[in-house]
Amino acid sequence: xxxxxxxxxxxxxxxxxxxxxxxxxxLPPLPDDPQNRGTFYYSDTTGVGSLDxxxxxxxxxxxxxxxxxxxxxxxAQGGETLEPGVAESYELSEDGKTYxxxxxxxxxxxxxxxxxxxxxxxAWRRAMLSETGSDYASLFYLIKGGQAFSYWRAGLLDxxxxxxxxxxxEERTAFKAKYPELQAQSNLSAxxxxxxxxxxxxxxxxxxxxxxxxxxxxxxxPASYFIELCAFPSFSxxxxxxxxxxxxxxxxxxxxxxxxKYWDDPERLVTNGPYMLERNENKRRLVMDQNPxxxxxxxxxxxxxxxxxxxxxxxxxxxxxDGQLDWIASISSSELRAKIYSIDYxxxxxxxxxSDDGTGVIxxxxxxxxxxxxxxxxxYYYQFNCRPTLSNGLDNPMADVRVRQALGMCIDRKxxxxxxxxxxxxxxxxxxxxxxxxxxxxxxxxxxxxNPAKARELLAEAGYKDGEGFPAxxxxxxxxxxxxxxHEDIALVIKKVWEEELGLPDVGIEAPEFQVxxxxxxxxxxxxxxxxxxxxYRDPTTxxxxxxSKDSNNDAGYNNPEYDGxxxxxxxxxxxxxxxxxxREAETLLLTEAPVVPIxxxxxxxxxxxxxxxLRPNAWNNLxxxxxRKKRVD
Amino acid sequence: xxxxxxxRLLQLPIILIVILMVTYLMVWVMPGDPFLAPEGKRPPPxxxxxxxxxxxxxKGPVYFFGNYAWNIVTRGHFGRSIKKSxxxxxxxxxxxxxxxxxxxLSAIAFALLLGTTAGVLGALKPGTPLDAGSLAxxxxxxxxxxxxxxxxxxxxxxxxxxxxxxxxxxxxLPLGGWSGPANMILPAIALGLAPSAYIARLIRLGxxxxxxxxxxxxxxxxxxxxxxxxxxxxxxxxxxxxLSFLGPAAASAMTGSFVVEQIFNxxxxxxxxxxxxxNKDQSVILGVVLVFATMLILFNLIVDxxxxxxxxxxxxx
Numbered sequence: 001x002x003x004x005x006x007x008x009x010x011x012x013x014x015x016x017x018x019x020x021x022x023x024x025x026x027l028p029p030l031p032d033d034p035q036n037r038g039t040f041y042y043s044d045t046t047g048v049g050s051l052d053x054x055x056x057x058x059x060x061x062x063x064x065x066x067x068x069x070x071x072x073x074x075x076a077q078g079g080e081t082l083e084p085g086v087a088e089s090y091e092l093s094e095d096g097k098t099y100x101x102x103x104x105x106x107x108x109x110x111x112x113x114x115x116x117x118x119x120x121x122x123a124w125r126r127a128m129l130s131e132t133g134s135d136y137a138s139l140f141y142l143i144k145g146g147q148a149f150s151y152w153r154a155g156l157l158d159x160x161x162x163x164x165x166x167x168x169x170e171e172r173t174a175f176k177a178k179y180p181e182l183q184a185q186s187n188l189s190a191x192x193x194x195x196x197x198x199x200x201x202x203x204x205x206x207x208x209x210x211x212x213x214x215x216x217x218x219x220x221x222p223a224s225y226f227i228e229l230c231a232f233p234s235f236s237x238x239x240x241x242x243x244x245x246x247x248x249x250x251x252x253x254x255x256x257x258x259x260x261k262y263w264d265d266p267e268r269l270v271t272n273g274p275y276m277l278e279r280n281e282n283k284r285r286l287v288m289d290q291n292p293x294x295x296x297x298x299x300x301x302x303x304x305x306x307x308x309x310x311x312x313x314x315x316x317x318x319x320x321x322d323g324q325l326d327w328i329a330s331i332s333s334s335e336l337r338a339k340i341y342s343i344d345y346x347x348x349x350x351x352x353x354x355s356d357d358g359t360g361v362i363x364x365x366x367x368x369x370x371x372x373x374x375x376x377x378x379x380y381y382y383q384f385n386c387r388p389t390l391s392n393g394l395d396n397p398m399a400d401v402r403v404r405q406a407l408g409m410c411i412d413r414k415x416x417x418x419x420x421x422x423x424x425x426x427x428x429x430x431x432x433x434x435x436x437x438x439x440x441x442x443x444x445x446x447x448x449x450x451n452p453a454k455a456r457e458l459l460a461e462a463g464y465k466d467g468e469g470f471p472a473x474x475x476x477x478x479x480x481x482x483x484x485x486x487h488e489d490i491a492l493v494i495k496k497v498w499e500e501e502l503g504l505p506d507v508g509i510e511a512p513e514f515q516v517x518x519x520x521x522x523x524x525x526x527x528x529x530x531x532x533x534x535x536x537y538r539d540p541t542t543x544x545x546x547x548x549s550k551d552s553n554n555d556a557g558y559n560n561p562e563y564d565g566x567x568x569x570x571x572x573x574x575x576x577x578x579x580x581x582x583x584r585e586a587e588t589l590l591l592t593e594a595p596v597v598p599i600x601x602x603x604x605x606x607x608x609x610x611x612x613x614x615l616r617p618n619a620w621n622n623l624x625x626x627x628x629r630k631k632r633v634d
Numbered sequence: 635x636x637x638x639x640x641x642r643l644l645q646l647p648i649i650l651i652v653i654l655m656v657t658y659l660m661v662w663v664m665p666g667d668p669f670l671a672p673e674g675k676r677p678p679p680x681x682x683x684x685x686x687x688x689x690x691x692x693k694g695p696v697y698f699f700g701n702y703a704w705n706i707v708t709r710g711h712f713g714r715s716i717k718k719s720x721x722x723x724x725x726x727x728x729x730x731x732x733x734x735x736x737x738x739l740s741a742i743a744f745a746l747l748l749g750t751t752a753g754v755l756g757a758l759k760p761g762t763p764l765d766a767g768s769l770a771x772x773x774x775x776x777x778x779x780x781x782x783x784x785x786x787x788x789x790x791x792x793x794x795x796x797x798x799x800x801x802x803x804x805x806x807l808p809l810g811g812w813s814g815p816a817n818m819i820l821p822a823i824a825l826g827l828a829p830s831a832y833i834a835r836l837i838r839l840g841x842x843x844x845x846x847x848x849x850x851x852x853x854x855x856x857x858x859x860x861x862x863x864x865x866x867x868x869x870x871x872x873x874x875x876x877l878s879f880l881g882p883a884a885a886s887a888m889t890g891s892f893v894v895e896q897i898f899n900x901x902x903x904x905x906x907x908x909x910x911x912x913n914k915d916q917s918v919i920l921g922v923v924l925v926f927a928t929m930l931i932l933f934n935l936i937v938d939x940x941x942x943x944x945x946x947x948x949x950x951x
Contacts, residue, residue: 003943003944004750004869004873007746007940008743008746008747011739011740011742011743011746012739012740012743014736014739015735015736015737015739015740015743015818016736016815018732018733018735018736018739019732019733019736019737019740019815019818021732022729022732022733022736022812023812023813023814023817024811024812024813046909048718049717049718049719050718050719050720051720052719052720055719057677130680130681130683130684131684131687131688132684133677133681133684133685133688134677134681135677135681136677137677137678137680137681138677138678141678150678150680151680154680154683154684158687161683164679164683165679165680165683166679167679253687255687257688260714260719260720261720261722262720263720264720264721281729281901282718282721282725282726282729282901283729283730283901283905283906284812284901309899309901310810310899311896311899311905312810312896312897312899314785315788315809315810315897315898315899318788318792318793318809319809319810322796322809324809513665513666514666514912515664515665515666515667515670515912515914516665516666518666518667518670519665519666519667522670522676552676552678552679553676
């Protein structure tokens with residue numbers, strides 16, 4: 001018996017000792033503040049992935065990066081307009097291609113050194129180096145010479161990699177012919193490669209330092225959205241001197257990479273935003289404190305921001321109701337459903353049915369005032385494989401426009417959002433979400449409407465009267481996990497209408513796990529699939545480019561020279577208004593040809609108490625956490 | 635004894651290498667690409683190639699595996715997470731393992747305490763409501779999955795006290811997290827309930843069997859009371875099967891439970907492992923599997939040694 005007790009005692013003791021070492025430390029106290037500002041707590045489900053602005057593209061990371069770094073421009077509170085950030089002002093040349101930024105001289109890094117034009121130059125060059133592996137590298141391709149530079153650098157590091165890097169053979173041959181000396185240069189030593197790269201960048205890429213506080217950027221074609229990109233965390237500056245100390249050059253192939261630990265190390269990380277990193281505890285929390293050298297400290301809302309990782313959504317709600325969280329950054333549609341149906345939401349929504357023009361949306365819930373749903377600049381849609389044959393070698397009926405239109409006209413959006421997702425998302429008739437870009441008038445009238453009679457006619461014209469002779473097809477969705485649930489239910493509803501109204505003999509639903517779904521989509525191994533797309537930047541091309549015949553995201557295999565031509569014309573159009581008009585034409589064509597059928601625009605919800613904090617949810621998720629003032633101080 | 639420990643420890647690396655190879659083989663055939671973002675957005679090919687290079691994944695599976703194993707042996711480096719590119723796998727293990735281990739140990743301690751008590755109480759008065767009660771406890775423990783018990787415990791222990799006794803802050807258990815000893819109570823119960831039920835059953839059945847055996851009858855004939863015989867002699871023997879159950883049970887409790895960690899927001903290693911598999915984050919999968927396997931082997935060794943300690947008649951070798 002004693003031995004038994006000894007064993008128990010030892011176990012408990014070990015547990016306590018182990019636990020003591022693993023508990024979270026108390027945070028250091030905040031300094032005294034005349035404005036009496038405190039700590040802002042918010043949660044998300046996974047925590048940040050990477051704090052390297054030149055590399056990440058995740059919205060969770062961006063939220064933190066916007067606090068840590070300040071870009072040339074920043075979004076004003078509310079997310080609709082831009083205001084100057086590090087740039088005091090900028091000038092745009094007459095051809096709409098050259099921006100000259102004048103930087104403010106009082107902008108400082110968290111180590112007290114000034115933020116200069118060369119810090120931007122340096123950071124952007126790093127993002128364009130192929131080995132940096134920037135998720136958003138393609139955004140830099142808008143800068144003159146950016147794309148060619150990143151190909152050139154990849155070829156310099158490893159000439160054979162060009163085969164993989166430039167997928168299109170014609171383009172590859174042309175590129176190789178343009179740089180005949182590149183193959184020989186790829187055998188140089190690491191140092192020589194670096195010197196050559198610096199020189200090549202200066203000569204070919206449209207980023208120039210004109211003075212300590214003057215930066216000139218030339219872009220490939222007039223694109224009014226470039227100035228918005230300047231407010232993207234990917235375009236943050238980096239403190240050149242500090243970064244160079246933390247860079248590692250690989251001697252074997254000449255790549256230059258950061259010490260990955262730098263980004264998580266508060267001792268080393270130097271930032272220029274309102275906040276600086278206090279600690280980043282993987283899977284637990286991330287703490288940011290006010291940057292004592294930030295130029296606009298008086299406007300800041302809180303001295304400290306704590307990002308708590310709470311994987312379980314009901315727990316996050318419990319913490320919010322207990323006052324431990326000020327904001328739950330986003331809740332999934334299933335959790336939203338669970339929450340709102342427990343509070344008679346149904347009665348409210350019934351009196352506000354979704355409208356037919358894609359704008360109807362429920363914005364407030366009276367009975368539970370803390371949930372704030374808002375539409376997002378993203379679209380849930382179905383996509384048809386447009387290649388002449390399917391991956392199994394059989395003829396593809398969806399290659400016929402009429403078949404695509406017929407199937408598209410049998411998708412009952414209203415039924416889907418009202419009785420399947422039950423979230424009353426705005427109905428989508430356009431691929432570019434209505435209202436997401438103020439200067440763009442999406443062609444709502446061109447979108448396919450629910451019309452089974454017309455669909456039957458079209459299908460008969462295509463040679464499949466009443467579905468006769470229509471081959472068996474599979475509808476690809478992902479089972480669950482990332483992207484949320486509900487795909488199966490939506491697919492079943494759509495399949496039923498196709499079978500009943502069009503007489504399709506055999507529509508199978510394939511619902512593999514998410515990773516498999518992605519692979520199959522990429523291979524074009526589907527007849528029809530569900531998909532979703534959030535816009536990256538405020539321009540129609542962030543959606544429309546995806547269906548260019550040679551775009552790497554064009555899973556539909558849609559290939560229409562007329563469509564490509566319109567996009568090309570838009571790209572070189574200097575007049576913004578005319579450019580939008582051309583893009584509208586392109587989208588009209590797209591909606592008529594129906595390689596994609598938009599179903600609804602995403603709607604997401606966040607949780608906060610309006611009377612306590614002034615957060616303004618918006619479609620692009622452009623929040624100014626640094627300006628959110630919390631009324632209650634703990 | 636020493637030869638046993640030595641030979642087991644010598645076997646360890648061989649077993650681990652085999653486990654690692656089998657795991658890698660499975661990861662390799664597993665579909666999916668860890669470099670793709672959700673909703674299927676794909677960075678340009680230049681970037682995808684750069685990532686593959688950075689993670690030694692550009693030259694085929696054999697090269698990656700060779701490199702991985704070599705780094706473990708020479709530098710003790712288990713690679714870097716793909717999803718969190720600034721985090722090394724050894725950091726994930728060092729951060730998460732103590733948390734999961736502490737929670738697992740306290741869960742097993744709780745299971746031992748509850749299980750033995752229930753088992754002994756049942757055996758003391760067979761056929762009475764006490765016995766039925768102990769059976770009911772173990773039935774509930776075995777049948778209810780931890781996501782149910784966890785959620786109920788959280789709601790009852792932390793939620794209801796806050797709602798109905800808002801002024802008694804001292805009894806408010808924390809709503810998840812990992813900041814102090816109070817954080818361990820509810821998850822340890824949630825995690826320990828199932829093993830406690832097994833232990834109760836093992837002890838209850840073992841005691842019933844042993845109490846009717848010859849040596850207990852002899853002890854009773856010598857004049858020991860029923861209780862004395864049970865506690866002094868029978869319990870020791872009844873405890874042996876519990877011990878062999880404890881080895882794997884402790885190892886599995888200490889390597890973390892995804893469900894309990896998720897419900898109570900505990901930064902243990904169980905969650906990391908599930909996320910790694912979902913994202914095909916191969917270095918993390920391999921590193922964590924290696925740690926799990928090592929723990930399982932070591933715990934079985936400890937159980938064997940404990941066997942000999944509790945029952946000196948058992949010879950090891």
